[in-house]
Amino acid sequence: MDAAARARVGDTGTMRVAGAHVLLTGATGDIGRHLASRLAQAGARVTLVARSRAPLDALAAQVGGHALPTDLTDRAALRGVVPAAESALGPVDVLVNNAGTETAGHLADLDADGLEELVALNLLAPAELCRQALPGMTARGRGHLVNISSLAGVGTVPGLAAYGATKAGLTHLTSGLRADLRGGPVGTLAVEIGPVASVMMGRIGSHPPAAAAFERLLQARALTMLDPDDVARAVVAAVESGRPTLRMPRRTAPLAAVTHAPRSLVRLALTGIHPSRARTAEHAP
Template identity: 75%
Template sequence: MRVAGTHVLLTGATGDIGRRLATHLSDAAARLTLVARSTQPLEALAADLGAHAVSADLTDRDTLRSLIRDVEQAHGPVDVLVNNAGTETVGHLTDLTADDLEHLLALNLLAPVELCRQVLPGMTARGRGHLVNISSLAGVATFPGLATYGATKAGLTHFTSGLRADLRGGPIGTLAVEIGPVSSQMMSRIASHPPTAAAFDRVLGLRALTMLDPDAVARAVVAAVEDDQATLRMPRRAAPLATLAHAPRSVVRLALTGIR
């Protein structure tokens, strides 16, 4: 789907990847509504790009439930939804609180699923749209300390696959983005847990993974939307393992729907 002239709603717009996504979408001539919780950085970014800023906490139930309605009433129908907002928990399960788990599940899984649910009726009525969910290779193979984070990303990837089957043959596209470690503030926080840091040091030392540049990720996401790709996996060297892990899902979807 060509993004030029489309209205793109991007969540998590002030994060390391989010800021780059906003810039590259703006460069591609999209009209942007940027969503994040941090008001001042969000408004500064929106001003730089000529975008609309919506400060919102996606873990707040009432805010989440009215977000698409409020955005579309103020700025027009959403053509492309990019669910980029996310957070991490790192540590042993017993180190986490009930609030930690609730916040993680709400932001990483409930929010993107709910926003897709809200935006789909309008996209269907208009006969066009694209849904982009930023997931993680942690949903394929989870490192020590990332059990709960990996579970949310596995759920998001599986949801996107099922949604694609539901939308087969229609005008609405989906893109699941599965990425490895990215040079970011999130990665710095993850590396604060020694078992997790040791695991990443090992796979990076073996060159099984590489540290991704957030700008390269953003450029690849925009290109994947314009090329109507169903899946984007980075780094490329990890793609075969991810493809193998997804093989049962792909085989079943092909058998049931004829969609790869």
């Protein structure tokens, strides 16, 4: 392992952000901007992905990152993201799938194109980018996959049925990746967060049933409105510490743990089964 690699990989396989090449999607959103700043401050080389070029270029100039304007719902464009990032800044050490959108409203009131775009951005794009990044990470013996999910994937509210379904899928995808990568050099992090002070939350609040549901949960202190910079700081710390799951606010952790209990039980039941052996058995004649 060369000196640059040793600077990125900790003694226990945890990922050091300093010197690492981090590919961040959804970079110009409320959480994305803070993630870009926190990662750059921690010494990472960042490739920033978002749809709109002007704000992306401005953010890249601010944090010293590389701008890669991309519409992640465009299949052809999506398939070239990791190769383009690696062509510019070298191998991707950390992939942060932060891009996402919401469609607040009754499912029957959504249009077909909007529903398809929601699934494409929130679930298909992260899965595809993980697929692109994994072979190189595995070959180099280092890497980290970070998927920014939501507590809406644990328990959703009126108006967020489709959004919650995509986030539940993203969390489950990350759990499956953790099983696939068990015992190997590539780590995973599932980030499940509650409402964040953001433009997206403002849009969700425009749907009265969703607004009423969040108001009740916030008044009951079952949830708190998160600061996007607090989320960004916690994500960077979780990557460096090697945590497999980050849940915010912390008071929601017991409820989320109940939802995750079947996944934990399955991991326990499969203790001792090495993923590479499972693949060999699967393809045996």
